[in-house]
Amino acid sequence: MADTLSADVVVVGSGICGSLAARKLAREGASVLMLEAGPRIRRDDIVRAFRTSPRKGDLIAPYPYSSLAPHPDYHPEDNGYLLQQGPYPYKPEYLRVVGGTTWHWAAQAWRYLPNDFRIRSLYGVGRDWPISYDDLEPYYHEAEVLMGVSGPVNNGSPRAKPFPMEPVAPSYLEQRLMTRLAPEFEVITNTTARNSRAYDGRPACCGNNNCMPICPIDAQYHGGLAADAAEAAGVTLIPQAVAYKLEHDESGRITAVNYYDWDKVSHRVTAETFILAANAIEIPRLLFLSASDRFPDGLANSSGTLGRNLMDHPSSSITFNVDEDVWPGRGPQSPASIQKLRDGDFRSEHAPFRIDFSNSSRVTSITEDLIKAGYFGAALERELRARTAREISVKNVLEQLPDPDNRVMLADEKDALGLPKPLFSYSFDDYVHRGMAASRTAFERIAELMGGTDIRHSPEGKYSNNQHITGTLSMGADPADSVTDAVGRAHDHENLYMASTGVMPTVATCNSTLTGVALALRSADAILGRV
């Protein structure tokens, strides 16, 4: 056992949620220590690693990996960090580096709709939140200013103040979609943490279509910038510090967190207040690892719901060739979407959804397909030019309801530090299947309006997830069926907070990070006695 460190507040995890909560507290005068499992990384190193990577389609490939702070990796094969109990595999991606997973995100930064907070009351499904849209509205704005969010006025979520920036200029593909789908579908520019002009010392997006795995010029916000901002505000950040156990006193107050450095030397940190921000999978894992005689099922788990109600956004997709050249691959990768099916009375019957257009360059995948099909020489070049100008892909993003059987647990198998790995149980219900069927009708109409040919649906019943990991630390008014209260504090431990998308009790139809950050900023206000 080595040293004991101390601070007013200890934050575990330097991702976007933890770093922005830490920054806020440090700016108010608190001493804040932030423990981060992974190493520091630099943008230029990642850009270089991407340029030389033979696996361009693998978003995680340019990022460093260590078995001491493992993250899931599925290419060229599953690295076996996340174990599956079934019946359906749940295979999220996340990064364990300073700044966390948003180093390689798409930067979509939507607010929920007001009705998303009340689906049990309105539609008789899922759960109601213990807070309303109005409670979160000022924190949405605070998050948008910090993250540099740009977006269109008409996006369905009421706002007290304008977006910090105008939307990024639409790409040619986006303009064609807006025009040709207008008779039936309103296509709007996505709300994103992406600069449409110079903002916060970072340049405007120049449209080079590399948003995932890394924006080479930081036009897109990410957790690395949030960690920098936290340190600039006075936060002490300790990288390569893997938290593995919390301690508590007789009353249940948390007294210390123990971490391993990368030489496997254990350190102990004490504080008045603890914030867990290690993401919606690693936080429940840490709480299970911290089980004690007093809390044998893990900390913050008197309800038995810790790690349960795991949700994401299941997706299916359609790919087709448009009847004109639309040139995907110019401008941001996730430019535009259709919002009108996010809410309505149909939510009592089937999942609502957003429809999202991809603008990623398709040169690599089409080249691979053509070579596999036997094309070479002039024919390969001709076909490649034709298809890359016209092939587009459209996906849906569905709401999945909370289900206690969808969960993360501890496996018997251990990682290199001797800590049990995460184990998942996961499946989809008919609410999702019926939503998929409804979205297929919309997909087919979109393909028709775009003059689509060579139409390919993703395999029926096989859904992708979208890394919007929610529910495992659900907030609720009743301590008997939720992990955290309305400010993200553990019902069972008065000085333990969670800054994470995991506290979201329903997943709605939009990407979860902006809401996670807004909730984390609200938790910071609660710690400061302002909520």
Ligand SMILES: Cc1cc2nc3c(=O)[nH]c(=O)nc-3n(C[C@H](O)[C@H](O)[C@H](O)COP(=O)(O)OP(=O)(O)OC[C@H]3O[C@@H](n4cnc5c(N)ncnc54)[C@H](O)[C@@H]3O)c2cc1C
């Ligand atoms: C490819 C991809 C695209 C995405 N696109 C979008 C998008 O467009 N919009 C959107 O809203 N969301 C998107 N997401 C999801 C988004 O990245 C997450 O919602 C977000 O990163 C969650 O932030 P966080 O701070 O809770 O967790 P993370 O960003 O995962 O950060 C958690 C941090 O905790 C650290 N940590 C973990 N365990 C420990 C430990 N034991 N001790 C100490 N530190 C620890 C990790 O190393 C990490 O730095 C995307 C994700 C992926 C993978």
Ligand code: SF4
């Ligand atoms: S298109 Fe994407 S990668 Fe390129 S500058 Fe804009 S945000 Fe960055």
